[in-house]
Amino acid sequence: MSGFFLYAYIVAFGFVASGICASSARLMTGRALGFAVDPTFGPATAILGVFVRVLAGPAILMRNSILGALSDGRPVFWLALSTMIATIWSFLSGVLLVGIIFGFTGNI
Numbered sequence: 001m002s003g004f005f006l007y008a009y010i011v012a013f014g015f016v017a018s019g020i021c022a023s024s025a026r027l028m029t030g031r032a033l034g035f036a037v038d039p040t041f042g043p044a045t046a047i048l049g050v051f052v053r054v055l056a057g058p059a060i061l062m063r064n065s066i067l068g069a070l071s072d073g074r075p076v077f078w079l080a081l082s083t084m085i086a087t088i089w090s091f092l093s094g095v096l097l098v099g100i101i102f103g104f105t106g107n108i
Helices: 002-029 043-072 076-105
Strands: none
Touching: 002 043, 002 076, 043 076
């Protein structure tokens, strides 16, 4: 049973990191973060924008799917599928971030 809690913790860690990243980007730019990268800022900013979107992807995906279900009347199946994809994405992000944190501290 402790394995389930470890997976749930890592998913929560990844989703919280995603939310913080998406909220920070919205705070800095003044608009909601989407999957499209604006190339007018230059190549270095565009590459950084890709990394930000990879980390913030689950939050962007869930925001878009919830808004689509509420305003467009999309079927519940698409919301469930988006939730499943965001959960797997959060798990992978959480594994990466927890691995980086424990790698820097040397407590593996």
